[in-house]
Amino acid sequence: MSKVGNRGVIGQPIKRKEDQRLITGKGIFVDDIVLPEMLHASFVRSPYGHAYVKRIDASRALGLPGVVDVVTGEEFAKFVRPQKAHSGLDSPTARALEDYGIAVKKAIYHGEAVAAVVALDKYTAKDAVELVEVDYDPLPPLVDAEESMSDGAVKIHDGTPTNVVWHKTYNYGDVDKAFSKADLIVKSRLYFDRFMAAPLETYVIIASFDRGQEVMTVYCNSAHPGRDVFLVAGALNLSPNRVRLICQDNGGSFGNKNNIYPYTALIGYLAMKTGRPVKWVMDRNEHLLASGHGNEMIYYGEIAVKKDGTILGIKARLIADEGSELRSEPRGAMVWIRQLTTFYRFRHLRMEVNAVLTNKCPTGSMRAYGKVQHCFLIESLIEKAARQLRLDPAEIRFKNFILPKEMPYKNPAGNIYDGGDYPGCLRRTLEMVGYEDWRKKQQKLRREGKCLGIGIAMAMESQGGNLAPLWKKGHKSSGSVGSAMIRIDADGNISASVDSMSMGHSHQTTTAQIVADVLSVSPDDVDVFAGFDSWITAFGERYSGSYASRFSTVHHGAIFGAAKRMREKILRHGAFLLGSAVNKVELVQDGKVRVKGTKKSAGLKEVASNAWLNTGVLPKDLEAGLVVHYVYKAPLKPLESAELGKGNFSLTYAYGGAAAVVEVDPGTGMVKLLKIVLVDDPGRCINPMVCEGQVHGQIGHQVGAALYERLLYDKTDGRLLTSTFKDYLLPTAADFPTLETAIMETPSLFSPLGARGMAEGGGVPQIAVINAVRDALSPLGIEIDSSHIEPEEILRRIQERTDR
């Protein structure tokens, strides 16, 4: 067994525990699981963006050999309770929403399920889907949020007064006074394009109902299984402890698999009804149509600045296009409001938020959820102000940064930044990209008629969120708990679990590192459960899951806390075995307990065996066995005012800087990414190799968002035009230059191990790439207002300029 070396394994780039099975094809993803007598489900989906379902005739489908059942939305609605996730929102429309995950009377987005087929095999199920005849009565689709919020608009959910599901204005400081002192006010209508996290593994669910014990077992690839246990139990009228939810290997989520739960309830019902296990594998077309999209936003923003670049305040009106149902939303908007000032010291702002329903796929969690949208707004306004003031985009940022000596810093919304070196991060970014040299090169190339652009951006991302007070009246704080378990068996084998499963995050490895560090053993000696099982592993109620970059805050806290308690237990049992006092013993190499200053010691196996098996001799106050279950709560204070949106909503505020260099071909509109640099500050790396990989992933996803990935709906018929990977383009290896990244480690002042969440990064590469395209096109007088740009659009804009 290779020893990496006991204490001090935190911070080491050790190889991953996950890899052996994954590189040999022995991982177990949900679709790899086969249960006896298992049936296969497939959904009939609406070809319309907005249409009444008049009649469903399943007779031909039911006549196909191998078809077991066809279940319509109406039948589901009789037996499955809808999600009413938004009863706490002060909005009549939000309160009226009943989300069944399937169309009952009306299909409200292209691809919404209208019926399910269950058959003996996958091919037959797909055949039968084609045989289900559905009569629709189409309505005009609303794909534009501004149109949808107008008074005369058709209501997407019948009987609701408006398509606006949430409206609120937050005021911090005195924004009008701040604007009255401005030398320049820059206004912009900006647009954040709709894209999504498109993990290679789609949604997969197997549900199996034990009629004897009345237990529903669900194998699925959810990213938020704790919540899903409660949602599925509620939908199927089971008590949550009778829903056993199991997740193992997961082919990526990036937020997307937080949105699986409506389907879990539907597949659960099919298993209950048929009395057999039912598997459903979403295909890619369905995944693009009907999983969960990223937030799309329209902003009317204004920034007030002094001539020297000092930012005085920001005003913005935001229209968040939530799609047809509220699933994670409007949490994204709630999060972003808190951090609008990000790195900068201005104190005056006014934010008006409108969350609006449209006939599009419901939006939900996605990497940099809510943050990339707000960072895009502020970084875009700063960029435009700099251009108008003829200031360098780096200079205006340096002028306004909060400094390290001011940490912890309380922003106008009451968020308390947990440390960091913002100017240092940008300086490092500029050095790495070779900013000055590129600026010189740019001048020369511009004289040659070439469109070279250099873009920089900074973005912030909060972790360990505390939104409950905004969400549920009477809750002072929540959301910031993590749960971990450690068990040492009688042979001294250590197993651990944490209620955050890896979906590429490497949690098996990093959890083992933390436990090993505290228990003075090798990470090789710590087995970590590969996923989540609500009956077996650590389970922190509805918060269990891998979302919002929580691992580095609450899960570190849970693992670290559990390991420290286990250490205490080992020491107490060791001291008893050695006939010594607890304060006279210490834990040394390989988890051995030694009487301080002597050679007298007992090995971990010996201690564990005594703790479990020789229980008759243990003193009364010494608990038998070596088991710890620890729940960590983030040290967040109750909010100052939930109504005003004031208070600290997160434990840590991670951040990063990025720089991109692009060349735009004015003849074709093609953007070539020549260089991309990213500096990320995760506070403290548990495993630098893993951290580097996560930072690379940020670049991959967000360069895709800027230049390739777009979910485009047809305005007339409401159909999604980019519904396969032939139209929804993902970047390939050939689309990237060598990625250049660096990790800064400015420890968090508040998190248990000094770490901040990483891998989301607030979407900084996307903003840097867009800023680079803006910079490239600025000599032509072209402004880019959207977060995504395609060659034909660039070409059209260039054409417009030359035609003028």
Added chain:
Amino acid sequence: MPNSKRIEMKINGESYAAEVEPRLLLVDFLRVNARLTGTHVGCDTSNCGACTVMLDGLTVKSCTVFAVQADGREIFTVEGLSKDGKLHPIQESFRDHHALQCGYCTPGMMLSSLFLLSNKPNPTEEEVRKGISGNICLCTGYQHIVNAVLDVAKRGQRQQKKRPRSGKN
């Protein structure tokens, strides 16, 4: 089964035979009939490469090949890479360079990389990027994968130099 056809193929050197519908996709034959679940499905339209396997030594996307087209031919999948518990150099390199995160694209990515290296034993970074551009990875931004492939090539070159030349070569 209507129009079913008996097919037989070698997968990683072992014979597999079954009665299949002509429309059965090769990837389903591998995953369902042969229970070799290391090959994955990502897109159904041959864009993502998660289902990449080798058919008579050439990489194919097994989601767009029918099982009957592989009748009498040889398939190689991720399960065939390691021999007697010893990892193949491409597997070692993927692990050493942290070239996988969720691991879903990894089997296809390794096979495409091997195919690239069989044609270009000493590729440049750009050639590696082009060579694996039929395989999508959403976790890694590709950098560690590119590094892993380049390193296998480098290790291979060193091996070549060490090995005494036989008369035929």
